[in-house]
Amino acid sequence: MRPIKTALLSALAALALASAPMAQEAAPYRPGPETSGTIKVWTWPNNDRTFQALMPAFNAAYPNIKVEVQGFPNGDSQYLNTLQRALLSNSGPDVAMIEIGVLALLRERPQWVDLAQDPYNADALMSQFAPFAAANVTRPDGKIVALPKHTGPGGLFYRRDIFAEAGLANAPGDVEALFADWNSFIEEGQKVVKPNERWLIANGMEIVSTMMAQRGVNWFDAEGKLQLENPVVLEALQVVDKAADAGLISPFAMWSPEWQGAFGRGQIATIMSGNWFGGLLKRAFAPDDDGKWGVAAAPADSTGNRSFNAGGDHIGILETSQNKEAAWAFISWVVTDGESLKQQYQNDDLYPAWTPAGTTEWINFADPYYDGQNVNEVFAQVQANLIPATLNTDDSVVSAAMQTVVNNIVQGVSTPEQALEQAKAEVAARL
Template sequence: MTKPWLKTMAVLSAGLITVLPAIAQDTANTEISGDISVWTWPNNDRTFEALLPAFAEAYPNINVEIQGYPTANDAYLNTLQRGMLSGSGPDVAMIEIGMMALLRDRPQWVDLSQEPYNAGEMLGDFAEFTVNNVTLDDGKVVAMPKHTGPGGMFYRRDIFEEVGLPTDPEAISELFSDWDAFIEEGQKLVVPNERWVIGNGEEIVRAMMAQAGVSYFDEEGNLQFDHPVFREALEKVEVAADAGMISPFAAWTPEWQGAFQRGQLATVMYGNWFGGLLKRAYAADQEGLWGVASAPALEGNRSFNSGGDYIGILETSDNKEAAWAFVKWIVSDEASLKQQFQSDDLYPAYNPAGDADWMNFEDPYYDGQNVNEIFAPAQKELIPFVLHPLDSVAANAMRTAVDNIARDIMSVDEALASAKETVQARM
């Protein structure tokens, strides 16, 4: 039997969207009380801390202790796995989408489909692919979807204007109609050794494989590096690198982060959440200079997902009632979702939020653009990834392949063969 979370979804039709139910708003409940611990990673720990006053209005007698561990797929993952095995973990734990396949079959998760949680009554209101990601063969629900990462192309309006390219999102989407056009037109944005079009070639590969509906592994667990889209994407990286479009900075390093502040990167392709980093960290003083356009298309598809997270309860929790109150409030209450979106640009997995005024407004940071006009269609039309426990291994191997090609260390053939060998050694 094919597991339900491994079924590749067909592209969702906007015509299937009907009137959505109202967003939940919890009222004060003094009957539920006690202490709970929540484990997560930066900057989610800061997000949760900021939410605690609003949560206390609904649940004044629940005390929440937030603990953040560095990096979702490194220190946090290792700490959580040790805690689960030893029975010393938290009441509530976050799961990053890249770690979901590695963690979801662990027996330590509370089954949220059962009484008194009855999560199945809620899950119809969440993005379908997120529900598939948390639902096991036997119907067990291991966590609740929290946020997704509908993707787009963030771009510097002023840099585009400087070189004579359009600055309007629709015009840019038309100009960068596909990846060949992105490379051809994008070269105009380059200032050799001073300014680049994109931070790293991995952004191109991730978007193209998602647009093609191809994951690192197929539904049967076979590595898919031989799929033509990987070669096509890496060839685009090679051409872009030869044209001086890709920066020399490794993603997430201080040098890469500083490049945004210095105006050295004209575009970046990530999920909606990246806007929160621009606004509050990487480019906080650049209000009005950024816009968001659709990503270049692959065979007509511009949509891709970039990120997402989930939140569950561990069986070792001594206060599951309070833990469930927190989880439910975090993922579906309007006060929670509004604050997370407005403060950190976190895109709700909870569908009823999509039509809310606080998600559809003229954002001054983007020069008055309503960026949800880009991200909402991306969410509806994306083809979800098939998740696999070795996704992080495959992602690291592909990242190395991209770097070796961009730096002219290996050919596309050599880089693909090396990446394939690296992953197969772990299978």
């Protein structure tokens, strides 16, 4: 690999900090366009399709780099297992994606290139990423294991037409006023429900995840202590119970074919999720619903906070890569280049972790899918005000246990108090 002058990088990074709203003008130093080689990139669906769509723009900048993309199902299951096996055997791709839910598990692996070191010096760029995303990829010893790619500022996606049919206001600001808090969300939300035909909420776990994130409570605290005793957990389960009693929660298992199809059939009126969910609605779940959806901030918690993060991804280089220069050219371009970020946002609703992108025209536009709404007016506020999550290697264990007991509440099998004790027992048995 050609050495990259640290002084030049520092000068260009300083220039980037002072420049533009455009992401291209704030881009970090990258290897020159003559850089060549073949690199393998591992990711998951539909991010493999996203990368493939970027290839014409990437090869306009780097015509001599060939990128071979391979997708493995589910970033936190089959993909995770495949990547872990590769890390343990010192094999695998040049570049690999990391989903936020498993970042705590993977960032401790020594097989990641330290991007804080020469010739990358990515620490000079961290101030240009969303602070919580930059912190998540930076270990206590200063090692940067990956670059933040996208975040998941969350909101309430809702069906404008269903709200109007039910006699409810359907402009984003009016919806936020209507759903001022969780009690009003349940009370007013009952008006859109048709028993055994249409529901307000896709899955009870949305309520738990959103309420905990609004309060800055995660499965574990910064010291690694389990947080199931935190009062907000039981409070969230009690809201789930009220919503279930009111018939608001659909019977469909999350990510099942029935759950996915319910959005296009008009059976689910809202979902609380990260910005990226809009890409699934547009291209997979409800592609014919232009103008029917809107986005509002989620119901406020007892402190008045409506903001939460739900998702995010990162991209790093493996030490075993035989072409780290081309790998660095690729990952730095993907997460900072204006054309890259524009295509990922407008084609797949992927929200940039690279903050200079937030003031561009391409992220602030009247989106016809949302009846002309500029949804970044919601998501930018969320990203600015959300409480960063504390990630832990055992998050998936607790999340799985909680999803089970939430389903038990919805099905009337357990009370919130019983469900919480069941979750504690399940987690204790697995940890």
